[in-house]
Amino acid sequence: MTEDVKIGVYVCNCGTNIAKTVDCDAVVEAAKALPGVAAARTYKYMCSNPGQEMIVDDIVQLGLDRVVVSACSPRMHEPTFRKALEKAGVNPYFFEMANIREQCSWVHDDAEAATDKAKALTRAAILRVARHDALERRSVDMNPTTLVIGGGIAGMSAALDIADAGAHVHLVEQSDHLGGNVARVDLTAPYLDSARDILTERITRVVEHPRIQVHLQGEVEEVTGFVGNFIARIADRGGNGQGAPLSVDVGSVIVATGYKEFDAHRITHYGYGKLPNVVTSFELEKMLRAGRVETKEGKRPQYVALIHCVGSRSAEFNSYCSRVCCMTALKYAHEVKAAVPGVYVSDIYVDMHAFGKGHEDFYRRSSEVKTLFLMYEKGESPVVRKAAAGDDCEMLIEVDEKLSGETIEIPADLVVLMVGMEARPDSERVAHLVNISRDKDGWFIESHPKLDPVATTTEGIFIAGACQAPKDIPDSVAQARAAAGRILARIARGRLEVDAMFAEVDEDKCSGCRICNDLCPYTAIEFDEEKRKSHIISALCKSCGACVAACPSSAINALHFTDAQIFAEIEGVLL
Amino acid sequence: MAIRANPKLIDELEKYGAQDVSKCYHCGNCSATCPFSKEPYILPRRSMRSLQMGLEDKLLGDLEPWLCYYCGECSEECPRDAEPGETMMSLRRWLTARYDFTGIAGLFYRSWRAEVIAVLIVALLTGIGFLLWGFSQGSISQYDGPNAFLPSSQVHLFDWIMAGVLILLLGTNCARMWWFTVGRDKDVHVSFGAYVRKAYELPYNFLTQARYAQCERKRPWLLHLVLMLSYLTMLILIMFFLGEMAAGPEVDWRVHVFGLLATVGLLTTTILAMRGRLRKTEPLYRYSHETDWMFLILLAVVASTGFLQFVLHRSGLDVAANIAYVVHLMAVVPMLVLEVPFSKWAHLAYRPLAIYFADLKAEAAPAREPAGEAAPVARVA
Numbered sequence: 004m005t006e007d008v009k010i011g012v013y014v015c016n017c018g019t020n021i022a023k024t025v026d027c028d029a030v031v032e033a034a035k036a037l038p039g040v041a042a043a044r045t046y047k048y049m050c051s052n053p054g055q056e057m058i059v060d061d062i063v064q065l066g067l068d069r070v071v072v073s074a075c076s077p078r079m080h081e082p083t084f085r086k087a088l089e090k091a092g093v094n095p096y097f098f099e100m101a102n103i104r105e106q107c108s109w110v111h112d113d114a115e116a117a118t119d120k121a122k123a124l125t126r127a128a129i130l131r132v133a134r135h136d137a138l139e140r141r142s143v144d145m146n147p148t149t150l151v152i153g154g155g156i157a158g159m160s161a162a163l164d165i166a167d168a169g170a171h172v173h174l175v176e177q178s179d180h181l182g183g184n185v186a187r188v189d190l191t192a193p194y195l196d197s198a199r200d201i202l203t204e205r206i207t208r209v210v211e212h213p214r215i216q217v218h219l220q221g222e223v224e225e226v227t228g229f230v231g232n233f234i235a236r237i238a239d240r241g242g243n244g245q246g247a248p249l250s251v252d253v254g255s256v257i258v259a260t261g262y263k264e265f266d267a268h269r270i271t272h273y274g275y276g277k278l279p280n281v282v283t284s285f286e287l288e289k290m291l292r293a294g295r296v297e298t299k300e301g302k303r304p305q306y307v308a309l310i311h312c313v314g315s316r317s318a319e320f321n322s323y324c325s326r327v328c329c330m331t332a333l334k335y336a337h338e339v340k341a342a343v344p345g346v347y348v349s350d351i352y353v354d355m356h357a358f359g360k361g362h363e364d365f366y367r368r369s370s371e372v373k374t375l376f377l378m379y380e381k382g383e384s385p386v387v388r389k390a391a392a393g394d395d396c397e398m399l400i401e402v403d404e405k406l407s408g409e410t411i412e413i414p415a416d417l418v419v420l421m422v423g424m425e426a427r428p429d430s431e432r433v434a435h436l437v438n439i440s441r442d443k444d445g446w447f448i449e450s451h452p453k454l455d456p457v458a459t460t461t462e463g464i465f466i467a468g469a470c471q472a473p474k475d476i477p478d479s480v481a482q483a484r485a486a487a488g489r490i491l492a493r494i495a496r497g498r499l500e501v502d503a504m505f506a507e508v509d510e511d512k513c514s515g516c517r518i519c520n521d522l523c524p525y526t527a528i529e530f531d532e533e534k535r536k537s538h539i540i541s542a543l544c545k546s547c548g549a550c551v552a553a554c555p556s557s558a559i560n561a562l563h564f565t566d567a568q569i570f571a572e573i574e575g576v577l578l
Numbered sequence: 579m580a581i582r583a584n585p586k587l588i589d590e591l592e593k594y595g596a597q598d599v600s601k602c603y604h605c606g607n608c609s610a611t612c613p614f615s616k617e618p619y620i621l622p623r624r625s626m627r628s629l630q631m632g633l634e635d636k637l638l639g640d641l642e643p644w645l646c647y648y649c650g651e652c653s654e655e656c657p658r659d660a661e662p663g664e665t666m667m668s669l670r671r672w673l674t675a676r677y678d679f680t681g682i683a684g685l686f687y688r689s690w691r692a693e694v695i696a697v698l699i700v701a702l703l704t705g706i707g708f709l710l711w712g713f714s715q716g717s718i719s720q721y722d723g724p725n726a727f728l729p730s731s732q733v734h735l736f737d738w739i740m741a742g743v744l745i746l747l748l749g750t751n752c753a754r755m756w757w758f759t760v761g762r763d764k765d766v767h768v769s770f771g772a773y774v775r776k777a778y779e780l781p782y783n784f785l786t787q788a789r790y791a792q793c794e795r796k797r798p799w800l801l802h803l804v805l806m807l808s809y810l811t812m813l814i815l816i817m818f819f820l821g822e823m824a825a826g827p828e829v830d831w832r833v834h835v836f837g838l839l840a841t842v843g844l845l846t847t848t849i850l851a852m853r854g855r856l857r858k859t860e861p862l863y864r865y866s867h868e869t870d871w872m873f874l875i876l877l878a879v880v881a882s883t884g885f886l887q888f889v890l891h892r893s894g895l896d897v898a899a900n901i902a903y904v905v906h907l908m909a910v911v912p913m914l915v916l917e918v919p920f921s922k923w924a925h926l927a928y929r930p931l932a933i934y935f936a937d938l939k940a941e942a943a944p945a946r947e948p949a950g951e952a953a954p955v956a957r958v959a
Contacts, residue, residue: 367601375600375630407627410581411580411583
């Protein structure tokens with residue numbers, strides 16, 4: 004196998020990036036001496052068009068069947084050179100790259116030693132490439148039907164985009180109505196638009212959409228399969244129709260399960276649950292929606308106090324910022340004043356986070372309606388207590404006020420706790436269901452925090468909205484529509500390309516011990532009960548090698564990372 | 579011990595001209611630009627904060643509003659248009675009302691109608707009184723001499739009685755100011771010696787307006803100094819040289835040269851201030867409370883009628899001169915009786931006093947350091 008190969012070796016100067024430290028000609032000379040090497044050259048920039056054409060020409064004229072490029076990291080240009088091989092009619096996996104820039108010229112000063120290292124790395128690549136197998140890229144069907152878990156603003160927005168584009172959507176909502184947490188809100192910040200108006204449009208369109216099937220009081224019990232070909236089992240938890248769970252075939256899944264609000268009972272010094280007129284922001288929303296802001300005794304409040312960061316940004320509860328409470332509190336300053344003319348609103352905050360579009364102007368407008376802003380130090384929370392009989396208020400709030408340095412008491416008839424966002428208690432179950440990860444606070448983890456914020460580490464599973472982290476409506480909708488866009492791009496292509504590198508089980512060697520089954524971080528291994536053998540779903544496999552190393556029978560082989568290839572590479576370095 | 583905040587105070591201050599106070603978010607640009615903002619007196623941010631929170635008692639004991647001359651730099655720099663300069667102005671009005679035990683000042687500031695009616699009534703009573711008195715003992719065609727309509731010696735006596743009442747009222751208010759700002763403050767112990775040692779500051783600041791000169795804009799200080807010195811000159815002339823002023827037919831230039839200079843000073847500065855308040859281009863003139871206009875109008879009427887009666891008298895038109903004199907007195911009496919103890923004029927006493935008190939308090943402030951920290955240092959020494 005290794006004797007009859009014809010390898011071409013190309014050492015890149017990378018301008019002077021490599022050549023200033025590594026003697027590229029010496030690397031070429033060393034390579035020429037190795038068995039199977041039919042050509043070896045240097046060039047200024049191998050990745051340039053002339054560089055690639057040099058490889059193509061050599062393959063055609065000299066009949067090369069393997070190529071090694073000693074240049075930079077394969078992360079950038081491995082696909083470039085593989086394409087060059089394909090163009091010349093050679094299997095793209097008959098290619099190996101040696102990184103003599105990041106691993107030699109950029110990190111070493113000693114030219115001689117760097118050159119020796121470059122020779123060794125090139126040698127390793129040459130020995131390895133001789134043992135490469137021709138691999139075939141495969142593709143799988145992409146089922147355009149999509150499962151959306153969660154019928155809030157994010158789930159509905161994603162469902163509408165996908166359905167509008169022509170695909171079918173199963174929208175599963177746990178409760179008996181659509182709308183999620185937004186349905187509990189009166190107006191929205193910062194433009195004071197009605198949340199109801201925003202939602203009604205979405206809900207009407209979702210319900211009437213011919214390609215969206217809404218499963219109210221539904222629960223996704225199980226998701227099996229792989230990208231493009233999932234099978235989801237949806238149970239009906241409704242009162243009457245306790246029918247058999249519905250099994251649906253879907254190509255992608257969007258998780259948009261939202262959040263739950265912080266339980267204010269957990270903070271004792273605010274008196275929630277004990278003092279009747281200490282309420283949460285959602286309880287105030289209810290009053291605002293009903294158009295009646297009053298105390299439990301049915302009186303119009305003269306003083307209303309808003310306390311920020313309840314459960315958020317604290318060492319004791321959640322360290323993160325819940326992002327929406329500051330603007331929601333400012334919204335209350337406006338709404339409460341409109342509902343109760345002449346009311347005095349105090350806004351007791353830690354820092355005013357007004358980072359969004361229109362938010363700073365909204366903050367300014369809130370001070371123009373004479374909101375009394377009082378700043379407290381993180382960790383030195385205010386204390387709410389009942390006022391004395393002679394006071395003109397129900398309660399008194401003691402604040403160590405930071406901007407004045409004074410300890411003050413502020414009167415209040417109604418105290419509103421701006422409760423933060425928390426991951427839902429069922430987030431662990433959902434994460435397990437679709438095989439995605441959660442962070443320390445229970446939020447689902449995206450594939451890349453900056454460049455891939457809607458995908459997850461499991462192919463075909465996307466996240467949107469406040470299940471990923473606290474988010475306001477615009478951000479949730481943006482993420483939902485981005486997820487829909489990603490899925491629609493795949494649907495448009497019809498089939499999904501799957502990497503040719505994955506692990507395979509040699510069924511003759513497999514003892515059926517199932518050690519690998521639970522080990523796989525991508526749940527790509529299933530167990531064939533009939534054959535009593537493990538089987539790897541290649542579309543899910545990321546070729547990490549965990550099963551390969553763990554298999555006591557050495558029955559698993561990772562393509563492109565075979566034992567023979569790796570040993571040859573080691574030998575090349577040590578030679 | 580927590581201080582009780584009163585969110586309603588800000589509404590009350592609006593009647594005194596405060597506006598946009600709640601827009602302030604305490605960036606501190608105003609304090610950075612103010613030449614007088616030095617510990618322990620942080621101008622104007624600390625007052626803004628106390629007012630936003632309604633710390634009424636604390637504000638009553640603050641000297642900061644009097645240490646501000648309203649150059650307007652802070653309002654210019656404010657990124658939120660919270661008008662800190664105007665807030666300090668409104669606090670001065672509010673403090674004037676609070677120092678006054680009769681409650682009249684508060685009434686005037688809160689209701690311009692009450693002030694106008696009071697001024698009109700006093701003016702009318704003054705006019706009727708002097709007319710009746712003049713007709714009862716003299717001739718309208720005689721300005722001076724034995725049969726004078728309003729003999730200067732008698733008017734002089736009236737002036738001194740009025741001055742006595744004014745000093746009593748203003749003195750009481752000053753005493754209350756001292757109590758609120760220094761006397762009742764248990765943390766500050768000013769020795770009698772310190773009061774005596776620093777007493778020179780009172781006439782010094784009164785006469786030179788030296789602190790005002792530290793503001794970046796010098797024009798307002800110059801105008802104010804000219805106005806103040808003109809007024810003071812006139813006051814001295816009237817209180818001590820009225821006989822020489824009114825007597826004729828010879829013109830006593832030793833007295834009159836001062837009188838004419840003061841008249842020019844008063845009229846020029848009053849007209850310039852009125853023009854400023856109408857144009858509203860300079861920050862200190864942008865907002866005008868009714869009391870600001872009353873102050874300027876009375877001053878302008880007093881100065882112009884005073885000059886008019888002089889001209890008429892010297893022209894031999896004694897009847898017209900006497901009528902002008904009565905009109906003059908009709909403006910002078912309400913200006914002094916109502917404006918000095920109960921309105922804007924009162925600052926002539928409060929400002930120098932505030933500088934004096936502020937200096938005394940700042941000097942006494944080290945006593946406020948916790949004993950625990952100071953003691954070991956003393957022992958080592």
